[in-house]
Amino acid sequence: MAKYSPEFLELCKWITDKRPKTVIDHILKHGHITTDELKVRYGYNHPPRAARDVREKGIPLETFRVDGPDGRKIAAYRFADPANVKFRRFDGRTGLSKEIKDKLIEKYGCRCFIYLEEVDQRDLQIDHRVPYEVAGDSAELNPDDFMLLCGSANRAKSWSCEHCTNWQNEKKKEVCLSCYWAFPENYSHVAMRQIRRLDLMWQGDEIQKYEVLKNDAKKAGMTIPDFVKDVLAKTIKNKPKKTVGSTRHCA
Numbered sequence: 001m002a003k004y005s006p007e008f009l010e011l012c013k014w015i016t017d018k019r020p021k022t023v024i025d026h027i028l029k030h031g032h033i034t035t036d037e038l039k040v041r042y043g044y045n046h047p048p049r050a051a052r053d054v055r056e057k058g059i060p061l062e063t064f065r066v067d068g069p070d071g072r073k074i075a076a077y078r079f080a081d082p083a084n085v086k087f088r089r090f091d092g093r094t095g096l097s098k099e100i101k102d103k104l105i106e107k108y109g110c111r112c113f114i115y116l117e118e119v120d121q122r123d124l125q126i127d128h129r130v131p132y133e134v135a136g137d138s139a140e141l142n143p144d145d146f147m148l149l150c151g152s153a154n155r156a157k158s159w160s161c162e163h164c165t166n167w168q169n170e171k172k173k174e175v176c177l178s179c180y181w182a183f184p185e186n187y188s189h190v191a192m193r194q195i196r197r198l199d200l201m202w203q204g205d206e207i208q209k210y211e212v213l214k215n216d217a218k219k220a221g222m223t224i225p226d227f228v229k230d231v232l233a234k235t236i237k238n239k240p241k242k243t244v245g246s247t248r249h250c251a
Helices: 006-014 018-030 035-041 047-056 097-108 151-162 165-170 173-177 204-219 224-237
Strands: 061-067 073-079 124-128 146-150
Touching (some): 018 047, 035 073, 047 073, 047 151, 097 124, 097 146, 151 165
Antiparallel strands (some): 124 146
């Protein structure tokens, strides 16, 4: 611990959110923390998310490889150069999160921005549209720089962003702004891959419809995604074409 300045240690101490605090305290004591320790010892099934929480507090981490319990190489995290600290005396994810969340719900409704579905408010998490690692935070936080995500959407976004070459190397904000994970209703790529994506959710009374869909897919010998694509393709193919200049519509 002596290699860290008193100012850096004070900043680490100031962070009280459980997940980033767990990572920070472990690194302070042991020098680094592995993905295996995060999963087995602390029960965090998505280690990159825990590391990301620390980075979003402004505490720099670097990733390196160590030998895991089974002899295979696994990822581990340790503090990077403390001189790169971007920590501020307000916390964009905690101190202001309620205010930002309330404003987003007021403007867009209580919905997940990826699934575009209404969900319970307690199931919504606040996240940067453009990853903090790419753009940081502006001097004055704007609610529209954030989005509300359900847990599964947040995990999917985290994994995809962290494996994107722009997140890893280029860090160009404009690339993120044209990505599905920032604006799923209007995008040109998904983590710099030329693919198109649609995330669907069935909840409440819709679950029974999903079960019917699953059974139909099974009878057809298809996966559910392929079955849904097939149904949509047939619907589009059979869609009546409008006659130019005609005001009549087919039933």
